[in-house]
Amino acid sequence: MAEKKLNGTVIVTYRCNARCTMCNRYKCPSKPEEELSVETIKKLPKMYFTNITGGEPFIREDLPDIVRELYKKSDRIVISTNGFFTDRIIKLCEEFPNVGIRISIEGLEETNNKIRGLDDGFNKGYSTLKKLVEMKHPDVGFGMTVQDANAKDLVELYKLSDELNMEFATASLHNSFYFVEAKNIIHDRPMVAKEFEKLINELLKSNSPKKWFRAYFNHGLINYIYGQKRLLPCDMAFDTFFIDPYGDVMPCNGTKDKEIMGNLNEQTWEELWNSEKAERVRNKVRHCDRQCWMIGSVSPAMHKYIWKPAWWVFRHKFLKFFKQNKYSMYENKIVRDFKDGKVSKEQLDKCSTCDMNCVVNNGLSTASLEQLKNKTGEEIVNADIEKQFKNFGDN
Ligand code: SF4
Numbered sequence: 001m002a003e004k005k006l007n008g009t010v011i012v013t014y015r016c017n018a019r020c021t022m023c024n025r026y027k028c029p030s031k032p033e034e035e036l037s038v039e040t041i042k043k044l045p046k047m048y049f050t051n052i053t054g055g056e057p058f059i060r061e062d063l064p065d066i067v068r069e070l071y072k073k074s075d076r077i078v079i080s081t082n083g084f085f086t087d088r089i090i091k092l093c094e095e096f097p098n099v100g101i102r103i104s105i106e107g108l109e110e111t112n113n114k115i116r117g118l119d120d121g122f123n124k125g126y127s128t129l130k131k132l133v134e135m136k137h138p139d140v141g142f143g144m145t146v147q148d149a150n151a152k153d154l155v156e157l158y159k160l161s162d163e164l165n166m167e168f169a170t171a172s173l174h175n176s177f178y179f180v181e182a183k184n185i186i187h188d189r190p191m192v193a194k195e196f197e198k199l200i201n202e203l204l205k206s207n208s209p210k211k212w213f214r215a216y217f218n219h220g221l222i223n224y225i226y227g228q229k230r231l232l233p234c235d236m237a238f239d240t241f242f243i244d245p246y247g248d249v250m251p252c253n254g255t256k257d258k259e260i261m262g263n264l265n266e267q268t269w270e271e272l273w274n275s276e277k278a279e280r281v282r283n284k285v286r287h288c289d290r291q292c293w294m295i296g297s298v299s300p301a302m303h304k305y306i307w308k309p310a311w312w313v314f315r316h317k318f319l320k321f322f323k324q325n326k327y328s329m330y331e332n333k334i335v336r337d338f339k340d341g342k343v344s345k346e347q348l349d350k351c352s353t354c355d356m357n358c359v360v361n362n363g364l365s366t367a368s369l370e371q372l373k374n375k376t377g378e379e380i381v382n383a384d385i386e387k388q389f390k391n392f393g394d395n
């Protein structure tokens with residue numbers, strides 16, 4: 001029997017140079033010497049898709065070695081980045097012409113820089129994107145975490161990506177140990193949902209089946225921001241996994257605290273994946289009530305339960321072309337109920353994962369925590385980047 005391939009996300013570092021408002025990971029970096037080694041990466045299973053993420057993955061100077069190793073076991077690789085290290089990104093794409101690059105841009109210039117916390121963040125990210133387009137890199141895209149502060153830029157950014165012939169990926173606010181955040185919440189749900197509605201109609205208007213399915217994903221985001229049950233089951237840890245910089249294998253990045261199935265520095269993949277500990281985590285996933293709607297958990301579910309999004313796409317393309325009807329956010333019962341005053345904002349807030357009093361677990365190792373006793377995460381990472389630039393001069 002052919003070996004079953006998995007969907008994996010490799011968090012190569014918890015170091016990050018950005019200062020995003022919706023993520024405190026930059027305050028909690030991993031120690032470089034503890035981060036995933038190529039030797040550990042060699043132990044990963046075969047994958048049909050691998051996402052490399054961070055922190056900011058390009059902070060790792062040995063990222064090309066990691067990508068090279070991952071290509072031996074993965075059919076497709078996509079790297080999520082904030083686009084700051086332009087030269088490194090370009091160089092990597094020259095070596096790996098098929099690698100996918102997703103640059104997170106959180107809005108048009110002013111909004112992006114405010115959310116990302118980098119003065120020149122937009123220009124940096126955008127110029128990296130343009131360079132990749134100029135060199136005709138085939139797999140480039142934007143990623144945007146939609147929230148109150150940037151929802152109004154959503155359609156404009158989509159159009160920009162469309163003009164540049166790029167992928168456009170969306171997310172919304174989540175809380176978890178991974179983001180070192182528990183207070184993220186959408187305040188003006190109808191306003192944000194309205195912007196998603198406009199995007200969904202733009203996507204449905206296109207001739208690309210991929211975009212119609214993205215429309216379904218964004219429909220799911222409206223459902224998510226209203227705190228409703230996921231539109232598709234969550235099967236994380238069954239044929240999908242995350243691995244963190246310490247080699248800990250986890251079901252996903254959406255849990256409140258880090259859930260560990262095993263450690264790949266210490267175990268073989270088979271031991272870890274078939275262990276009792278892994279089974280206990282799978283059981284937790286089966287009963288998980290966090291209702292995340294992030295592409296990492298939704299994309300495999302959309303493939304597995306394809307008839308559900310396919311039926312939605314069929315109905316909406318059909319409605320649109322034969323009845324000239326557009327998608328409406330009020331197709332979601334909860335959106336109608338809120339408009340009609342049948343449910344209050346406070347009730348919806350309670351359905352979210354936002355917890356103003358929660359102590360956030362950042363998932364750091366003891367040694368990484370230790371280094372935070374005398375310095376902040378920002379100081380540590382700034383000094384680290386300065387040293388890298390002094391040594392090699394690139395960015
Ligand atoms: S969202 Fe990404 S870029 Fe922003 S601080 Fe978190 S890890 Fe860094």
Ligand code: SF4
Pocket residue numbers: 234235236251252253254255256285288289290291292297
């Ligand atoms: S819903 Fe799924 S992705 Fe979200 S925390 Fe639970 S198991 Fe993880």
